[in-house]
Amino acid sequence: MADLVTLAGRRIRLDDLRAKPEQFARVLAAAKASDKHGYCLCRPAAPLRLVIRRRGDRYHLARWPGEGQNHDSGCPFHAVDADLSGRSAYADSAILEGPDGTSIRFDTPLTSGTTATAARADTGDRDGGNTGSGRRAVGLLGLLHFLWEDANLNCFEPAQRHRNWASVVTAITRQSSDITLSRHPLADVLFTVPAYRNGLGETNIAAFDAFLARLRSADGQSRRGLLLAELKSVEATRYGHAYVLAHLPRARRAYIDARLHTKVLRSYDTAFTQAATDAGGRRIALLLIEASPKGYAQVVDAAVMLTGHTYIPADSSHELVMDTALRRAGRAFLKPLRWDHTTLTLPDFVLTDTPTSTVIEVWGMDSTEYEQRKAAKIATYTHTGTRLIGWRPPEPLPDLTLSAPPTTGGARRPWEDR
Incomplete structure (x- = not known):
């Protein structure tokens, strides 16, 4: 029942509601007027409240707030527990x-003529020089x-x-409608490159060009925008490099100067x-951009995230291998994200289809510092x-099937403490 919701006493499939919201406008309005909210039925014994919001003439x-972690892990309204997120x-x-x-309070100005971004980029530090539990603004990678x-x-x-990328775009677009970034509606400052489809190529190009045009005000001053895309390749140019973006033609590349690109390579x-x-x-x-005088996308800052085939983030090529193995084994899992905090200690993966807490660690380098962190993790588990499944490349992958014999705490399998 993870895709069922209740509105004013009526059960509705969430997919139907999202596909044709105009058909359910009256029931949404009635639910907002009477109950003030809807209910998610992912846990039928204890339905969870849902906010009914209005944007223009549409409800959704x-x-x-604060209840996302109570939803079933397969529910569209689920949110990662705070202990498994850099948000904490x-x-x-x-x-x-x-x-x-x-x-969201963004740590970089969204107008040109300031030096905050350049100063931060010069550090080559993904934490932006403002780390710790009291960080008061979100950086580009954190965003x-x-x-x-x-x-x-x-x-x-x-x-x-x-x-695929189309489903990624749909999910990002849906979530962005309710977010403001430094008091700017995120939907106004973020352009997520649409998935290419036959017959829509020119439409997508026109939308991208219109976004760049909006970054230039009537007095010729540039505003900054955010460009989210899959990076297809990097090409050298006369003055630096060009980022070739998937689903857009090469003529719509994003340009970055050599110095900043070097720092991007070092950070990511x-x-x-x-x-x-x-x-x-x-x-x-995720590129922070300005529109150049000739109308090109000029990169001011960049955050780059490695992902697998289905866009699950990864911190190494070995995690990509584990991601593939988990998917082939038919497992449900999540990848905890550190946001701007590069030293935050989190599991590499967490299985979400087991009755008891189960984490997966892809063990890495041999160094005294790393071994100390590893030992601390194992002690905590x-x-x-917490059940621990560990893998140290290039050793064979462990048994990842759901029917694998369970282990907990100190009773680890041979590979779990390597």
Whole structure:
């Protein structure tokens, strides 16, 4: 029943509601006037409240603030538990959820003529020089991870094995309608490159060009916008590099100067390795851009995220291998995201189809510091009775099937403490 909702006493399939919202406008309005909210039936014994929001002349449903983690893991309104998200390391003022949507404080100005972005890019530090549990604003990588997490794109269910860029765009677009970024409606400052379809190529190009045109005001001053796309390739140009974006023609590339591109490579080196390419990795870029005098997209800052075939994020090429193995085994799982906090300790993957807490760790480098962190993780899992499945490449992958014998705490399999 994860796709059923109740509005004014009437059960409706969520897919039907989202596909044809105009047909359910009256029942949505009636539910908002009477009950003030709807209900999600993903847990029939205890229906969960849903916010009814209005944008223009249309109503839509959204998860109730602070209750997303109570939904079933396969429910469209599910939200990752705070303990499995980099969001937990921000001050409350950085991200505010309320009845009308989510408000995010962005750490970079959305107008030109300031030096904040350039100064931060010069550090080459993904944390933006403002780390710690009290971080009061969200950086570019944090925003990218927020979008992925808010849309449940870091979660995988076996039924989603055919997830493609079109479904990613739909999910991001739907979630963006309720978000403001530094008091700007996110839908106004974010352009998510649409999936290419026969007959819509010119329409998509026109939409991209119109977005760039809006970044230039009448007095010729540039505004900044956000461009979300899959990075197809990087090409050298006379003055730097060009980012070729999937689903758009090469004529609509985004341009970045050589110095900033070097810093992007240093900050997000894993996404650009040959090993990641060989493992079938995709590169998702969230670009802070301005429109050049000639109308091109000029990159001011960039965050790049490595993902697998179904757009599940990964921190290494070995995690891409594990992602593929989990999907082939028919497992449901999530990938915790660190946001702007590169040192935050989180599991590599968490299985969501087991009755007890189960994590997966892809063990990496041999160094004293790494071994200390690894030992601390294992001790925590043992203390909490969390089942641990570990893998150390290039050893054979462990048995990932749902029917594999369970283990908990200290009773680990041979590969679990390597």
